Amino acid sequence: MSTLSPFEIQEIDQTVLMWLDELQKATMAAMNQHLDVATKHDARDLVTNVDKSNEQTINKYIRKFDPDAQIVSEEGFGDKPISMAGHVWFVDPIDGTMNFYKQHDDFAIMIALYIDNQPILGWIMDVVNNIVYHGGPQMGVFANQLRLYPPENDALNQGIVLLSGARLLYGMFGYDEIAKSALGYRVIGAAGPSFIRVLRGQAVGYSSKMMSWDFAAGQVLAKTLGLIVSDIDGKQLDMLSSNIVLVATNRAHRDILALHRS
Amino acid sequence: MSTLSPFEIQEIDQTVLMWLDELQKATMAAMNQHLDVATKHDARDLVTNVDKSNEQTINKYIRKFDPDAQIVSEEGFGDKPISMAGHVWFVDPIDGTMNFYKQHDDFAIMIALYIDNQPILGWIMDVVNNIVYHGGPQMGVFANQLRLYPPENDALNQGIVLLSGARLLYGMFGYDEIAKSALGYRVIGAAGPSFIRVLRGQAVGYSSKMMSWDFAAGQVLAKTLGLIVSDIDGKQLDMLSSNIVLVATNRAHRDILALHRS
Known part of the structure; x- marks a missing residue:
């Protein structure tokens, strides 16, 4: 189990929010310029220059901030951990690349930290609306500064x-x-x-x-x-x-x- | 064919934009209060108090502004024209009622004017984002004040x-x-x-x-x-x-x- 203090949790959250603030601006600027688009496994599995540059930026920041951690990320700049022991970060530099490329909406940047296979913190950034959904079991969940409460238990x-x-x-x-x-x-x-x-x-x-x-x-x-x-x-x-x-x-x-x- | 002058087109557009501005505020306020929801033809065909009150408001404004026109509207406060001769207005007071009720997003208010079966003006209001897509063949299409250009002719x-x-x-x-x-x-x-x-x-x-x-x-x-x-x-x-x-x-x-x- 995680032994992080509330202070440490807050420090990690604030650090990643700073990274995301920088990436939000860069992603919006790049989206409105020419995107280099390539396919991966099939014609519908797309990757752009922004997917790659975002992942390189995030992974660089993680390796400096948490040098002993392993990183699982989409575009090949991460590691290939064989166990969930210790700190493992998950990075999706552009989630919804087809939406990013074609709709310029309904895509996200996602980061998560697990320690010894326990979920600690997660961040989902709605880039176009500039809202980060973030938090974890020790701090609760927020949309930017606004706390989210459990939704109705509808069938x-x-x-x-x-x-x-x-x-x-x-x-x-x-x-x-x-x-x-x-x-x-x-x-x-x-x-x-x-x-x-x-x-x-x-x-x-x-x-x-x-x-x-x-x-x-x-x-x-x-x-x-x-x-x-x-x-x-x-x-x-x-x-x-x-x-x-x-x-x-x-x-x-x-x-x-x-x-x-x- | 329509014989409306550019000035008349602009006057109609500006008038309907004023109605929509008022309806946007009322719809957002009502959405965040208790909604009365009923079903129509089946369990997925929903109507709320806002669908009805928006339609009553719009139809009242149309009848005052264009007294000889006929109105085709969703919730029963319109007419049942048997021909498209003359002025015919189309009104959808809440398009996407399930999205309005459940998602509080991805719904619209829609109004259109046809004259002698020719499309003259249309308005689609994205209520949550407060953007009206409006215009017609004589004035072009705008997202609020911003002119839209024809999209790419993609396959x-x-x-x-x-x-x-x-x-x-x-x-x-x-x-x-x-x-x-x-x-x-x-x-x-x-x-x-x-x-x-x-x-x-x-x-x-x-x-x-x-x-x-x-x-x-x-x-x-x-x-x-x-x-x-x-x-x-x-x-x-x-x-x-x-x-x-x-x-x-x-x-x-x-x-x-x-x-x-x-």
Whole structure:
């Protein structure tokens, strides 16, 4: 377990908020210039010069601030830890690259710190609106300076569920049954903006197949607010692998697991 | 055809912008209080006290400003015109009521004026961000004071397409093939916010089954920017009926029609 004092927690939070303030300005400036875009595994898996430069900046700052830590990050400038012992940072330098490139909205920068596999602090920055959702179990969750309180414990049929569009389209993970059972469903196309909607009570749940940098920050913040985070079978997430992640209110989580088992 | 002078066009636009300014404040205030919510045709077809009071306010203003006009509006305070002769106003007092009620975001107030079946002026207000997308063929399209220019003529596989979630989920209108052919797809859950994304070039197209108050304003603005608006078979929309509406860039429109015919 973490042995960080409240003072140490605050110092780490304030430090990362300073990094994010700098990255917000750089990202908005770059977005309005020419973006160099390349594909990774397939035509829909995009990376830009901003993904890479943001990750290099963040990882450089982490290595100076916390030299013994390991870093799990999306674009290849991190480490490949084989255990969650000690300090592990997760970095998604642009979450939702297609939204960043095509919509200029609904993307995020995400950072998280885990110590000995325990969630300590998470940061999800809504870059366009300049709002950082940040905090953890020792300090609570804030939208910039404003404290967030646990959302209503609504059931699946009382709320909106957010789903991965690609997996829904190809009939995977029972997403069609989840969508049919919900009051409504939406496809946002990025993890950070989807987690934010669940944290704020705009949606009762969200599910997608994700890598750990996609869900590490969201898991810290969601659990701190009393939301349930697991894989689609209800099991704890593996922080060193991809998972079919489900974050939801207690009631919606139960509703979705019941659908998935039936 | 309309015989309105540039001065008359400007006077109508400025008048409706004043109404929307008042409605924006009232809608935001009401959203943060208790909403009375009822269902209409089914459990997902919602109406609130704000839908009704906004429509009563707008229709009252229209009847005073343009006494001989007919009004087509969602919540029953309008007329039932049997022809598009003369002045016809279209009013959607809250477009995206589920988003309004559950997400407090991604909803709109929409108004449009047609004269002798010709699109004259349209207004789509993004209430939360306090931005009105307004204009028509005689004045161009503006986001508040900022002129919008025609978006890039991207093909379907170069951009994001927006689709009705319910119709996609139930395999209607070939939406699954459209989604698979696009670079990506998103489900926003409301017409106004979806039209806005197409007008701003964030999406290459949008399709849903809509009533005329859902698409009247969007059609005026989209056509003015050189986008193509038709039904899913490429035919002109019937303003006095529901339609499976498709708005898209020229290239994406051609791509989607080709898919739909195949």
